[in-house]
Amino acid sequence: MGEGALFVAQSGGPTSVINSTLAGIIAAAQKKREIEGIYGLLHGLEGALRGEIIYLDNLRQEELERLAVTPGAILGGSRYHLREEDLDKIASFLIHHKCRYLLLIGGNGTMETCLRLQRVMQQKKAEVEIVGVPKTVDNDLVETDHAPGYLSAARYVALAVRDQLMDLESMSRFEQVRIIETMGRSVGWLAAASFLAVDPINVCYPIFIPEVPLDEDEFLSFIDKIYRQQGFALAVIGEGVIDKQGQPLGIQPFNDMDKEKGCHVVRTGAAENLARLVTERLGLRARAQVLGMNQRSFSTCVSSVDREEAYEVGRAAVELALQGGGGNMITLQREGCLSKTGFVSLERVAGAERKLPLEFYDSANKKVTPKFVEWIMPLVGELGPSYLYRGEIMRFFSWRRENQEIAWCGGINLWPELG
Amino acid sequence: MGEGALFVAQSGGPTSVINSTLAGIIAAAQKKREIEGIYGLLHGLEGALRGEIIYLDNLRQEELERLAVTPGAILGGSRYHLREEDLDKIASFLIHHKCRYLLLIGGNGTMETCLRLQRVMQQKKAEVEIVGVPKTVDNDLVETDHAPGYLSAARYVALAVRDQLMDLESMSRFEQVRIIETMGRSVGWLAAASFLAVDPINVCYPIFIPEVPLDEDEFLSFIDKIYRQQGFALAVIGEGVIDKQGQPLGIQPFNDMDKEKGCHVVRTGAAENLARLVTERLGLRARAQVLGMNQRSFSTCVSSVDREEAYEVGRAAVELALQGGGGNMITLQREGCLSKTGFVSLERVAGAERKLPLEFYDSANKKVTPKFVEWIMPLVGELGPSYLYRGEIMRFFSWRRENQEIAWCGGINLWPELG
Incomplete structure (x- = not known):
């Protein structure tokens, strides 16, 4: 392959590991003689439009190690929707600066951009290898077992929901219902992950995902039934849940600005609306909790x-680009508990959206399936210490009023010596 | 001292370590011959009203170890406001069940309850040692260096705000302002702790606390100035911030129910209102983030x-009770980086509120003081790895458009070989 510069950009929103991918790219590229200069574009391809670039060749090993554990997207993310004339300018900029390899770290929107830019580059007869590098907290990229960013967000959601369940159980005399909203504009992968760390024996809660329209009456009957069973009820919803008419349950505070700027809509407010519904219709105290940006x-x-x-998908992207593998996205292919990298044509990824499949979600019971748990558990990492559950100490529970005693466990009087 | 049973209850909202205190109490009490039976009251003193108790004597070492790391309040928290007739019933219940020691884990409301109950007990000529055991995420208990629960919440806030700053910086082309709301109904301790993990060299953000009325114009001028300096602006506010008229900025969704039931008001919505203000007045895209229940x-x-x-305050409470130290609350007394337990009369604690002192908060600049950092840093624990900051790689930044090149670092052309 010919020689030239490598350009890299981070696109869309950050994840807590997107800088690890960048570190993998820089570390691999620094070792390649064929690469003459490693450049970072600031804020996705906007960096090429504005001519804002950072020279990454000189980053030291110690700096790369710090980069790999730094959250946010150090080059800056972007939600700018590129017009055709933008693409033309970007292509000219890259050609002018002798770009031979272009790596874009992003989600399915970014993969579409890769394809569009590749067409413009081809029209200009430029020899540039464009490789997509997967990143998404939503896990909505197709053709890969999962995408970097998702597992960490999933782990955060799992740990947060586990502990909020313990918290809510404690406070059930004060507040009975909590609705937790996870990210997931149109897919339920993060909402599903909420189940991973909870105690499945003692606790029951429903998960509502954007893929399946939410029926208000059904939602309320789940809450009501669980509340009656255990004295409190928690539900987890993906932020993009829709009603039976297909309308999002969340208000859209960024809407006007979004339409104006052509970038995609941020949805929030669904949990707040559902909590209000619970209070109005069931008379229970309900609180919404939006897990928010912490997830990413x-x-x-x-x-x-x-x-x-x-890190590994970053490294693999450099290898693929140098082997002339432009036009592809790096993938993760599962082999038992491990994943290895592979690649797939951008054509098969761009614009497509990976829904939570039915084999992973039991729509009737609003639960994830054992198959989902089996799939994700080896990836998500250790989920912390074993708790002592209230159910365990309830074996010593006794209801005593005056001289009367009713022991909880099957009517056995646990303390014949007292009372 | 005489023999009898020990009763313990958890009151108010949970913290992530309130069960560690309970574990400390049970472990210490199990070793005491003088104690005949260890009983947990469910949901604070409501447990005595309803006669709902759990026998804790039989908990095994392994169970206590799990209890110590379990979030929530395993006995159940309570926000029930006790009336005089309730206290009378509770006293009768405790006397009937041979309660000799009563330990209440809670905040300043609970300490007041301890005092009230003690008076009723004295009227009934009951020999009961009532000891208050401190717990609060807000850190508003007086007469103790700090209270268990605060440091963990502080650590969560510090870690979350540090990473959200990195996240926001990444996305500054899409959204410019983020308002993060911490707990702290009337004190700014948690908002102040947000500063602990951020990079003080590269990042500047204001902290608004409930103790100091928020002037909207001043607030906006902070945001505007910081945005102009660094391209994005984050602010942290305590949920209970008030305006210059003394009115809370947060809406109060639980208000009606609270008034009815006599328990205290939950405030939220201040961040949402301030984010809206920023968008309206400064035309910047602003997002509110409520850290919520995860903090506790x-x-x-x-x-x-x-x-x-x-754990230690729990253990100390048992010792104090057995030494006849009823009428006191356990305290933490600072000795350099370490704390040891002590105690103080409930009279001096009950109903009092510990504000963030002026020596810890620079009201003019909306920052915490070095003295605050010095005070809290040894307590809050390791705050994770060193990040690579954007400022560090900006030394390699170049602004290039067509053939023109303007290097960022003092006009030095970093790449004479190119362009």
């Missing part, structure tokens, strides 16, 4: 598998 | 000092 940024409990895989 | 429940990154101290 909180770096203290990332999945170590995720961080390593993120 | 997320157990994966508790401060280990906090967990140990929580």
